[in-house]
Amino acid sequence: MMLRRTLKMSRYPEFEAHSDFDWDEPLWPREVDYDPSRHASNNAHRFLCARDDHARLICSDGDLYTLTGNNTYELMTDAQVQSEIRQTDKEVRLDITKLGLMVREIKIARSVSARPFEWINARDDAPSPNDLILANNGIFNVATDELMDLTPDYFATGVPDWAFDREADCPMWKSKLGEWLEPSFHPTLQEWFGLNLVPDTSFEKIAAMIGASRGGKGTIKGVLEQLVGRHHRASIMLNDLAGDFGLQAMIDKRLMIIPDASDTELSKRSMALERMKSISGNDAVSVNRKNKAMLSEVRIPAKITLLANKHPKFIDESGALAIRELVFVFDRSFAGKEDLTLKARLTDELPGIANWAVEGLKRLRRNGKFTIGERGRVAQEQLTDSQSPALRFTKECLSTTGDESDVLPVALAFDAYREWADRESLSMRERRNRSDFKDDMIAALRARGVRYATNQIRWHDPHLSKLGNGERVRARFVGLKLKREFHPELLSP
Known part of the structure; x- marks a missing residue:
C-alpha cells in the first residue's frame, strides 16, 4: 500500500x-x-x-x-x-x-481474537454486531435506526457501493417482484433479504430459488449480491463446496450463492449436503485452508442462496435440510422478453431496496420466524418428500400412529419397501439395503413417535390369521402399521 x-x-x-x-x-x-x-x-x-x-x-x-x-x-x-x-x-x-x-x-x-463482522475493540455500550448493516456511507444500526461512522474498531473487510438513505423507495423493484413471484412469496423474500444484510445466523435458514429459466431468479440474485457488496459475497458450485478447501473463502462472507445447484457430481452430493446443513445450522466447523493452518471452531457467517431449474437430488432422511429451506417457485419464463435496462434501473433503487429489506428484517425479528405463505408451505412439503424416500414410502404404505401397541417387524416393512421401490422405479442410489432402510426410517420418523426395538416379543400380523401364540419377533418398529393394501402377502400377483 x-x-x-x-x-x-x-x-x-x-x-x-x-x-x-x-x-x-x-x-x-x-x-x-x-x-x-x-x-x-x-x-x-x-x-x-x-x-x-x-x-x-x-x-x-x-x-x-x-x-x-x-x-x-x-x-x-x-x-x-x-x-x-x-x-x-x-x-x-x-x-x-x-x-x-x-x-x-x-x-x-498484532494478533486479535476478532473475526470479520465483530468488534476488534468493543466499548461497553457497543451495539451487537448482529444489528449492524454496512453501507457506503456508514454503519446502520437496525436496533436504534442510527447511522454510525465506519470505525477501525469494527472489523469490516469492505463496504457495498450503495449509500444508506432513509427516504429512498423502490417502486420498480416492487413492481417486478409481482411479475416474477406469486404474492405470498414476497414477505418471505423481503425477510430473507434483510437477514442477509446482517451477520445474524440464528434463524438457520437457506433460500432455494427453483423454477423456469429467465424467470427472474438471476435478477433477484444480482440485486441481493449488490446489497451485500462484492467483498462479502461468494459464488461457489456444489462440487467445490464439497472439496477440501470449499469453506476457505467463506470466513468473511455474508452471502454464499450456489448458482447452478442441480449440476453436481453424485459422489460429492453427500459432502455438499452435510456442509450446507452445518453452515445453515450455525455449527462450529473446521476450515481447511490451502497452504495455511486449519481453523477449528469456526461459524461461517454466510447465508446460502441456491438457484436451480430443479432442486438437486439430495437424500436426507432426517429432513433437516428441507425444514431449513425457504423455497421460492418461479413459474414464468421471460425468455425473449428480457429488459436490458433493468439492471441499471434496479441499481439506482438499491438504497430503497435496502430500506425494504430492513423492514423485512424487523418483521422477522418481531415474529421470531419467517412469514411463509401457502405456496411456500406446499413447496417445502414437496421438497421434504423428494429428499426422503423413507417418508414417501411411509406416507403411501404405512400408518404412523406413535401407539406402543402398533408393531411392525422390520423384515415385513422391508419386504413392502422393496415392492414399493420397484413400483416407483427408484434408482440404485436411492434404494437401501435392510440395515440402511431401518436407519433411514428411524431418522425420518423419530419425531413422529416411532421407535426401534429389539427385545423378543410374540406378534400377530393384524392382516392375517391370529391362530396360535404368534410369531417370535425381535427387530421391529413401534408406533407404525402397514396398510392392508400394501401387505406383500396380500398383493395381487
Whole structure:
C-alpha cells in the first residue's frame, strides 16, 4: 500500500523557491532504520512503529489485514508484507530469512481474537454486531435506526457501493417482484433479504430459488449480491463446496450463492449436503485452508442462496435440510422478453431496496420466524418428500400412529419397501439395503413417535390369521402399521 501527500507546492508558490521538501515522496513506504545485527523481532517492531503512523495492521486467524482510508480492512498476503518491508529497506540490510521471521513476529504482535463482522475493540455500550448493516456511507444500526461512522474498531473487510438513505423507495423493484413471484412469496423474500444484510445466523435458514429459466431468479440474485457488496459475497458450485478447501473463502462472507445447484457430481452430493446443513445450522466447523493452518471452531457467517431449474437430488432422511429451506417457485419464463435496462434501473433503487429489506428484517425479528405463505408451505412439503424416500414410502404404505401397541417387524416393512421401490422405479442410489432402510426410517420418523426395538416379543400380523401364540419377533418398529393394501402377502400377483 503506497500513500502519497496530496498537498502540492504549486498551491503555495511563496514557499516553492525556499523549500527543499519533496512533495511527491510517498508517505509510505518510507525508509526505516533497521539494525541487521538485531533479531527479527526488534526490526519487526521498528517496522510497525513506522507503519502505525499511516495504516494499522492486525492479524486474525493467521491472516494480516491493513486498515484502508475508509476505515475498512484489506487482506494482505505474507508476500505483500515482505515486499513492503523491502521497500522500507533501501540499503537491503535484511536478508530473505529475516523478512520471513519479521512477518511471523508481526502476526504475533498484532494478533486479535476478532473475526470479520465483530468488534476488534468493543466499548461497553457497543451495539451487537448482529444489528449492524454496512453501507457506503456508514454503519446502520437496525436496533436504534442510527447511522454510525465506519470505525477501525469494527472489523469490516469492505463496504457495498450503495449509500444508506432513509427516504429512498423502490417502486420498480416492487413492481417486478409481482411479475416474477406469486404474492405470498414476497414477505418471505423481503425477510430473507434483510437477514442477509446482517451477520445474524440464528434463524438457520437457506433460500432455494427453483423454477423456469429467465424467470427472474438471476435478477433477484444480482440485486441481493449488490446489497451485500462484492467483498462479502461468494459464488461457489456444489462440487467445490464439497472439496477440501470449499469453506476457505467463506470466513468473511455474508452471502454464499450456489448458482447452478442441480449440476453436481453424485459422489460429492453427500459432502455438499452435510456442509450446507452445518453452515445453515450455525455449527462450529473446521476450515481447511490451502497452504495455511486449519481453523477449528469456526461459524461461517454466510447465508446460502441456491438457484436451480430443479432442486438437486439430495437424500436426507432426517429432513433437516428441507425444514431449513425457504423455497421460492418461479413459474414464468421471460425468455425473449428480457429488459436490458433493468439492471441499471434496479441499481439506482438499491438504497430503497435496502430500506425494504430492513423492514423485512424487523418483521422477522418481531415474529421470531419467517412469514411463509401457502405456496411456500406446499413447496417445502414437496421438497421434504423428494429428499426422503423413507417418508414417501411411509406416507403411501404405512400408518404412523406413535401407539406402543402398533408393531411392525422390520423384515415385513422391508419386504413392502422393496415392492414399493420397484413400483416407483427408484434408482440404485436411492434404494437401501435392510440395515440402511431401518436407519433411514428411524431418522425420518423419530419425531413422529416411532421407535426401534429389539427385545423378543410374540406378534400377530393384524392382516392375517391370529391362530396360535404368534410369531417370535425381535427387530421391529413401534408406533407404525402397514396398510392392508400394501401387505406383500396380500398383493395381487
